[in-house]
Amino acid sequence: MREIVSWDALELSRAIGNREVSCVEVMEAYLGHIERINPHVNAIVGAQDPEISLRQARERDAQLLRGERLGWMHGFPHAVKDLSEAEGLPWTEGSPLHRDRSGEGDALFVKRLKEAGAVVIGKTNTPEFGLGSQSYNPVWGTTGNAYDPARTAGGSSGGAAAALALRMLPLADGSDYMGSLRNPAAFNNVLGMRPSWGRVPAPGFVPQLSVTGPMARSTADLARLLSVMAGPDASAPLGIPEGPERFRERLEGDVGDARTRTRIAWVGDWNGRLATEPGVLGVCRSALSALETLGCEVTEAVPDFPLEEIWQTFLTWRWWANLERYELYADPRTRKAMKPEAVWETEHGIALSALDLTRAAAARDRWYAALTEFFERYDYILAPAAQVFPFDKETHWPERVGGRAMDTYHRWMETVVPWSLAGLPVIGIPAGFDGRGLPTGVQLIGRPHADFPLLQLAHAYEQVTGWTGRVKPGLLD
The missing domain is CATH 3.90.1300.10 (Amidase signature (AS) domain)
Structure with missing residues (x-):
């Protein structure tokens, strides 16, 4: 068994x-x-x-x-x-x-x-x-x-x-x-x-x-x-x-060759813009080394677009999406049973105007255009998959990360937002463990609709790292 x-x-x-x-x-x-x-x-x-x-x-x-x-x-x-x-x-x-x-x-x-x-x-x-x-x-x-x-x-x-x-x-x-x-x-x-x-x-x-x-x-x-x-x-x-x-189809791994090296942009913490727990970026950088071992060319670079505008655009789309629970919110009896974060999302959604949504749609289009230009210089993007290590499960969400206060219940996850907003294919892959034995990972982000090439590169990375097989949870012992 x-x-x-x-x-x-x-x-x-x-x-x-x-x-x-x-x-x-x-x-x-x-x-x-x-x-x-x-x-x-x-x-x-x-x-x-x-x-x-x-x-x-x-x-x-x-x-x-x-x-x-x-x-x-x-x-x-x-x-x-x-x-x-x-x-x-x-x-x-x-x-x-x-x-x-x-x-x-x-x-x-x-x-x-x-x-x-x-x-x-x-x-x-x-x-x-x-x-x-x-x-x-x-x-x-x-x-x-x-x-x-x-x-x-x-x-x-x-x-x-x-x-x-x-x-x-x-x-x-x-x-x-x-x-x-x-x-x-x-x-x-x-x-x-x-x-x-x-x-x-x-x-x-x-x-x-x-x-x-x-x-x-x-x-x-x-x-x-x-x-x-x-x-x-x-x-x-x-x-x-x-x-x-x-x-x-069988995954063979796709990292280019000596004439066409796979170019990867490492966005890291967006030049200090993202708050990260000490140690996270250090573990993530081991993924850069593994990709370079495969012959990839990894460069620190970020797209030419304000990260704060990405965040604000994302909030508008998310508030809009959460209006699907408006009927639960509208009834005071059911509202009392809703998670506070769900109430917060819904109330912000109610306050949106058609103009807010029009502007958010236009901003999303501009961000996608900026990424299209960025992908003319890079084949893939690499980013942390988390800004913190796993925290105490009695904590609902981290209120401070890297000494900075988080202004929403989900700001500490901002590293994932740009790629969700653009609808790009992304694979979260293991990057390693800190000194306490806590894991973290990175996001490997591909061009629009390029899901299979993304899987090929992730497969090549897996062959040289093998984290899921190398380090198994202690409970399995």
């Missing part, structure tokens, strides 16, 4: 496909491992009755006997982030207002995971309404870090990242508006990919900033999970029309 949960997803897929292990054996191994490990971190919540999960695993085995393998995830246990709907499972978004709500259907990406053979066994924890990079809420409680359960796992995909790092899941899904796939990946020494906006389809005619994406312990697994989640759908009018087939 211990061996089964230690396999990466592609290894597990091959073992099931070759009939080396049954789907029931896989399910028993994971359920037993979750029973032992999850009480330490509270990453998986709203779990399905184990007997139901085992019955579904037996159905997967019966399908294999009939030659009906559904896909490469056939028989995989999977838990869906509790911001997304999965039929028959709790769908609380971490809010007491939805404590008793269950999914009546599946979100599109969940449907695709099931069609690929996954068995959904529960949910992964998240902050209330996904607000903030600290996965605590009054419904499920707080998720601890895989490397130090007394510290935060980050968020909002904190439960997913911790469960993945602790081998309670072979793969994980997450969503990302403000670093929710990248920040928890950094805090738990795994990989999280924010795909290009529209790569994983979502309904709607407004290009809001949130995307759904994959999390994994290897780039090969990351790409293969993206191949299931991505691809056009009639329900998503603004989705990327390109099919997902390329993400099933």
